[in-house]
Amino acid sequence: MSAAEVAAQVFRELESEDLRVLQVIEAGMSKHEFVPEELIAKFAKFSPDETTFRLSRLAKFRLIHRMQGPYVGFTLNYAGYDCLAINALVKAETLEALGKPLGVGKEADVYDALNPKGERIAVKFHRLGRISFRQTIRKRGYTTEHTGWLFQSRLAAEKEFKALNLVFPYGVAVPEPISQNRHVLVMGMIEGAELAEWKEIPKPEKVLREILKNIRKVYSEAKVIHADLSEYNVILKPDGHILIIDWPQYVTREHPNAQQLLTRDVKNILLYFKRKHLLKAKLKEALDYVTGKGNLTI
Numbered sequence: 001m002s003a004a005e006v007a008a009q010v011f012r013e014l015e016s017e018d019l020r021v022l023q024v025i026e027a028g029m030s031k032h033e034f035v036p037e038e039l040i041a042k043f044a045k046f047s048p049d050e051t052t053f054r055l056s057r058l059a060k061f062r063l064i065h066r067m068q069g070p071y072v073g074f075t076l077n078y079a080g081y082d083c084l085a086i087n088a089l090v091k092a093e094t095l096e097a098l099g100k101p102l103g104v105g106k107e108a109d110v111y112d113a114l115n116p117k118g119e120r121i122a123v124k125f126h127r128l129g130r131i132s133f134r135q136t137i138r139k140r141g142y143t144t145e146h147t148g149w150l151f152q153s154r155l156a157a158e159k160e161f162k163a164l165n166l167v168f169p170y171g172v173a174v175p176e177p178i179s180q181n182r183h184v185l186v187m188g189m190i191e192g193a194e195l196a197e198w199k200e201i202p203k204p205e206k207v208l209r210e211i212l213k214n215i216r217k218v219y220s221e222a223k224v225i226h227a228d229l230s231e232y233n234v235i236l237k238p239d240g241h242i243l244i245i246d247w248p249q250y251v252t253r254e255h256p257n258a259q260q261l262l263t264r265d266v267k268n269i270l271l272y273f274k275r276k277h278l279l280k281a282k283l284k285e286a287l288d289y290v291t292g293k294g295n296l297t298i
Contacts, residue, residue, distance in 0.1 A: 034073025
């Protein structure tokens with residue numbers, strides 16, 4: 001069972017006092033790897049007995065980790081962090097129910113969900129602890145010192161939400177950004193499958209043109225670059241159109257490596273279509289097209 005599924009299962013059983021303790025632990029983690037029980041009692045304004053009772057409940061629900069050493073301390077795990085984000089989104093009337101997983105990856109879990117109006121939405125839980133710290137620093141550049149996985153995941157969600165808000169107004173084929181809290185991003189519904197999962201694609205030339213057209217919009221109008229584009233983050237929807245997902249690595253056109261990253265994005269897409277669908281497109285011509293310097297002849 002994933003952390004989000006654990007959180008969804010126990011969330012309805014949590015009492016306000018339980019959530020208060022989770023919030024205190026979250027705040028205390030900025031200064032302590034494991035937050036001392038005495039500090040939790042102090043800032044939650046609970047008696048020692050009440051604090052012990054609440055911590056026991058949260059441990060039973062698998063929302064916290066306990067450390068016994070020079071002192072007894074506690075830290076959130078991903079399920080506990082999920083509960084805090086879910087609580088905030090429910091209170092904001094953004095989220096009503098969490099459904100089945102749409103995709104589980106190395107760095108995120110995405111779930112089908114409903115808002116209070118009964119409309120389908122997608123909820124993405126960033127999980128950066130699944131890759132090494134050095135890799136996170138090198139690839140994503142969120143932080144220059146060793147901070148917790150939960151904090152890094154929150155930064156990833158914030159950056160992706162910012163990216164979607166930058167590109168969505170220009171009509172780029174991305175999920176609609178709805179809300180973000182902690183490490184959780186709420187978006188418009190995602191239907192379909194990654195290009196990498198399709199054995200055959202109807203009209204691959206049309207799909208490739210649509211992808212390049214969207215890269216051009218992102219570059220020329222929103223003035224940003226995806227910077228991690230491949231067949232694994234382009235969704236082909238049932239209607240034959242695309243969605244470009246996974247934006248936490250985006251950069252602006254002013255980034256010192258902007259052209260290198262743009263070239264890599266376009267090259268990845270062209271190589272996929274050449275390998276899987278025998279489409280031959282020239283990299284220079286595609287780059288000229290997406291930067292507004294030429295036309296496309298695919």
